Amino acid sequence: MTKLIMTTTPIIEGRPASEYLGIVSGETIIGANIIKDFFAGVRDIIGGRSGSYESVLREAKESSLKEMEEKAIALGANAIVGVDLDYETMGPRGGMLMVNSSGTAVKI
Numbered sequence: 001m002t003k004l005i006m007t008t009t010p011i012i013e014g015r016p017a018s019e020y021l022g023i024v025s026g027e028t029i030i031g032a033n034i035i036k037d038f039f040a041g042v043r044d045i046i047g048g049r050s051g052s053y054e055s056v057l058r059e060a061k062e063s064s065l066k067e068m069e070e071k072a073i074a075l076g077a078n079a080i081v082g083v084d085l086d087y088e089t090m091g092p093r094g095g096m097l098m099v100n101s102s103g104t105a106v107k108i
Helices: 034-046 051-074
Strands: 017-030 079-090 096-107
Touching: 034 096, 051 079, 051 096
Parallel strands: none
Antiparallel strands: 017 096, 079 096
16 A cells, blocks of 8 residues: 655645545544553653553554545545644543544645
């Protein structure tokens, strides 16, 4: 599968869009487990980065972008412009992470 161009900018310099195919999005909701919550709590006390949460966040972002890319390719796009990523916590104690990606599928 050919990877298409994704950019947060509204245009791709020197490569004008010949056709706008519509808005595409990808959504991923992923949970962190109790062990990651425990170690993140320790990090809150002693400071430092939480590698386990960063890993979960990275996985959710990549999954959301991949889903958006697949939708754009299904429309016949070879690029997505104006990509935006939104992050939200969900669930009773914020134990779930939602990543939403959106952009405009175009042919360049």
